[in-house]
Amino acid sequence: MTMNLLTREEVEPAGAEMAADAPFSPESAVEMTVRDAIALALREELIADEHVFLMGEDIGAYGGSYVVTKGFFDEFGDKRIRDTPIAESVIVGSAIGAAMGGLKPIVELMTINFSLLALDQIVNHAAKILYMSGGQVNVPIVLRMVTGGGSQLGAQHSQNLEAWYARVPGLKVVCPATPYDALGMMRNAIQEANPYIFVEHSLLYRNKGLVPKEYYTVPAGKSVVRRTGKDVTLVGYLRSAHLNLEAAEILAKDGIEAEVIDLRSLRPLDLEPVIASVQRTNRAVVSEDAWLTGGFSSEISCQIQERAFDFLDAPVQRVNGADVPAPYSRELEDLAYPSTEDIVRAARSVL
């Protein structure tokens, strides 16, 4: 049982009445930020299950470098909120071992850039232990990572690497862009039995949205249509999911109705709504912050042309970050990541 911290009611997560993405009225909802939503889910699970604990650099006494775990240390103590040395490989590896031994660790890796120091543990170990053991041992861990640039943090702090993880069989990779998705997906990720890469975007923490008070979870592997339209399909995730909506508003002024789909889960990847959409719109633009070459937009473009070839009236357009290390200068950095105008331009080019 879990206590839904929004209603203070005990719920049985498996039997939650409210389905993922079910409509709800504002009267039965509260507004919160993405950051609040993640923190809420973490607190619910820390309270519900004594085996759950958090690990990471500066998540406790410091309150978290992105302030997600502020107050947790006082509330839960140092056995449940474990500040670690700066040692990403053993942070992730010990989470793997703790999970194999019956605990439920949630790791904060500060940024996805630093996760590279734990790449061996994530890719060679967490993703493969269930398979290598012939199904005997699973690795129920959640690895939270902050992705993205746009804050002038320089090349080593500004990368989008979620698509790399999305290529690895055995991992689940989710990228919630809204408070609703953040809360639902974090609840689900913690309750599941698999290694999750839970991708948060530094610029989206303050994003506000409505969250139903009634308990719900959102599984991995389900995209969501944010806006319906008949003229062009705009696909994205995280920051580009929001840019796509902005682009849709701009295009609407010219009578162009865009359909906007937020992938929110890269692995498993759900392109059913995208294919169905392209069958109606005949045009697609795929956007992501990550580098163009070999990006996830390439995978999506490929699948669209494989599965909806006869429906396309134009090649699928990709709008990606530039193939460069992120520069420091604000003006240069702005050029390194896609903008709403880039997406509008791409949409017009296929019409």
Added chain:
Amino acid sequence: MTAIAHTGNGVAGAMAATTQFSSMPMVSTVTALQHGAAAGARPSDAQLVQFFHQMQLIRRFEERAAEQYTRRRIGGFLHLYVGEEAVATGTINRLRPDDYIVTHYRDHGHAIARGMDPNAVMAELFGRSTGVSRGKGGSMHLYDASRHFLGGYAIVAGHLPIACGLGMACQAEGDGRVCLCIFGDGAVNEGEFHEALNLASLWKLPVIFLCENNLYGMGTALAAASATSELYKFAEAYHIPGARCDGMDVRDCYRATGEALEHVRSGAGPYFLEAMTYRFRGHSMADPELYRSKEEVAQWRKKDPIATLREDLIARGVLSEQEAQQIERQVEDEVEAAVEFAEQSSNPDPRELFTDIYAESGRGHLARHTRSSAVGETTHADAGN
């Protein structure tokens, strides 16, 4: 400081060509807990007879596996434990059933010492569905969740951080269980080794870091790889008590493990045990052994842990020559049965290619965590040890 190893300068002499170390055993300046009489106790004669059987089983299993490899019944890499049997038998047999083991890719001996069925281990080497990992792991990835044998890893030092996590799980359980983490001398210069030792020490994790020092990391001699050749001294830097034992003597391994266990089970933190041993065969079946002399190998073969134990048991009248041969014949039968079992087993169903990517609800798994009420949908199922 407790009993002195049977071999002293003889070993050091043979080692002059490769690495310098002083006589064994030794304990670092970081003091382990005072040990009760039981901690370092040697195995009984009855146990030694069992150990002789087990070591012989490992030896013959490995030799038969090598034959099968040359016949291409076993593919990939095959890393044999020949010569090192005393370490697996002397250490693992001192563990409790609920202790955890993680190890490296030279893991057949560890699996057999832990009681895993040689039939199923051989079947795994053959890639059969009856293998311990259902044919999906292979030689380097043997697993048996019921025996808390949690792999078989092919990334040098990659499992050391995992051992720390298992130590955390042991701590949470609070019943004195520990994690035995086995690795070779080749692992001590990886960053993950150092990260793991630091965290284990910092958080007082109940982990025994067992280094099987066979003096070579694949083809690179220890002295060429490591600024420190006395590997137990690495532990000092992290305030972990360290000791060496004679890895060619099952009695010394057993004794040393007892001391390690007493320290670690008490909650005092991790322990580092360096077992000085030698592999009589190459790193893997593909190794032409260009990096060491035949004379060196011959010197070490004189200290064959099985032959020396056999001699001792007969000399002391614990076993007669006939009884020893009977055990050896029994082992031949066991290993022959294992090969036959593997040969006769079937390959995995092609659909198994896509299974075990994700854990679904209700799947048996090792994690035992329960919520305050059972959650049906997800995977917090209770599972037995």
